Amino acid sequence: MTVPYSPEDREKVVAKLPVPLRRELKVRAAELGIDIQEAVTEGVTAWLDLQDHAAVDTSGGSSFSTYLPAGLYEKLKGACKPRKISYNQGMAQSIRSWLDAHPSPRPTPPRTTGARRLVFGNQKGGVGKTSVSAGVAQALAETGKRTLLIDFDPQGHLTRQLGYEMLDIESPSLAKHMLADAEGDLQALLVPIKGGDFEDCLWLLPACKDAFLLDAKLATTRAVRIKETALERVLAGLEQEFEFIVVDCPPSLGYTMDTALYYGRTREGEEPGQSGIVIPVQAEDTSGDAYDMLAEQMDDLCEDLKVEIQTLGFVVNLYDARNGYIATSSLESWQSMDEPVLGIVPELKEQREAVRRKEPLLAYEPDCEQANVLRSIARRFQG
Template sequence: MTLWLEAHPSPTTPLTEQPVIRVIVANQKGGVGKTFISSGMAQALAEAGHRVLIVDYDPQGHLTAELGFEDLMYEDDVETLLMHMDGTAKGDIHDLLVALDHERFGERLHLLPASDDAFLRDVALSKVSFSEAALERALEPLENDYDIIIIDGPPSLGLNMDTALYYVRRRDGELSDRSGVITPVWANKASHRAFRLLRSQMEDLCRKGRITVDYLGLVINAYDSRRGRLVKEDRDQWERSSSPAVLAVIGDLKEGREAADGEIPLLEYAPDSEHAQAMRDLAKELAV
């Protein structure tokens, strides 16, 4: 009986500790709101009490600039995320982080800024052994410090994207649909084409690497029904899709643009806005 009980533990036994939640906000198409969604969700999660790291993995560095840290992208004689990925860094990756010191976030929200060598990432990683795991190797020392790590993905496919997709794969023993991919889209044909390209790359990586990457959902961004019948039809097409599900439809409102232009976090600039509430609703989806 003792042997049987050991082999069949009570269902009330707590699950083993789950890895940190890892999410990439990704789409091959630029301009659909990856940075807006990444930043907003991270802010809402930190506001709710979670320890959050947001990684600006887009070589263009929009997230870093919109949060007021653009100068950090061009500092000389400092190590970068790429150096920690290709193994040339000598320092501690914690030294790269900056905190958003607004009281609302309670010192729980940190940024790993972009750097001006990020455009070289595909070329540099092509020379790294098992390059798909390069981002994971770089970020591993940070994982115990956070509940959730959000990657603001690049607007392109290739090795740069593969490393990020590999990082958010379902790890051994991890629950399904805990880490994975969120894709912002617009209600137009270009977003449908871009989504198919990204999904094809994900499936190829999963097949060749024998891994599973969970699709957490879509976010229809900058939606305005006044743009006509085709926009409504495209939205309906997204919502009819059984997988991945549409997590939210966010209107084309001014607060997000104004916050970005002013280099102020959205939840600090317009905490009571419809945009801010949409980010809080998305954060609840991740933090379940």
């Protein structure tokens, strides 16, 4: 078949699709490791040649947008007219036919080591740990993975950026549980994050106003090895409830960070690459200096405790090639490292707008370039 459109040039198209169909598409694309826009392109291309077209219930549809090769959407609309169906119905049928032709792969065996643990850390502030960890967690949950997002930074930026209140200083909190100063179930502190296609699969453990005391109290505790194991001890009861636990770390190299690094170590019976640390950086020199210090801390911790902490990769955040040689040469330096660059998140307004509105990015602007990069990063953790 000769395609009457350009596969190189793409244009944004918008349709109204029911939420269940959108979710199924995102889950299936993630399972098969392909971009959503490629899945929709394949579906529309195949639908144009189909003779039988089963109707799809599109009631309660909401906005869905993607990028198709230039001219393909016009071809779809042209085919809808003689079939006497709406453009939204044509798009829904195309996606449904793609899903039917690409069944879900065989489910993986049950995990025996609990949730996979992704620790986002860098002692340098301002590199975007919060936005990257939150975005990846949303992208994981969007594909149906039950995901817990933990605000482990005393400043509580993650909690506030998502529109939630920090826990009161007198209330039970993660820090109090880590110091054995709280009773009750830690799960009672979790709040569901609403909005977007990740709803019902994403929860937040908010920060508390007392978290700034954690580092000092860990430093003075006399309990054997509590400095390193405190976080793991209190989260153990939650691990079977989630498939991923994402930790947004503080910009420091103190004892609190030690507990997060230890939590992300490769456990006995766990395959390499399942859990570890993800390091958000920027394309400039100070991020490199900060990484050197973090790497030294990780090496010391591994040697002292005889454990392995795997660096899963870097995320180059807030990238703008218009900054010239400093940005481009720094990006090349990150790309030359032994660990992979998992993604390059551009410096665009959508993330700042989402923060300003106190909304998750993948709910506020789910089809922006930043959101799609974060989805591509999340797919790398789902193998």
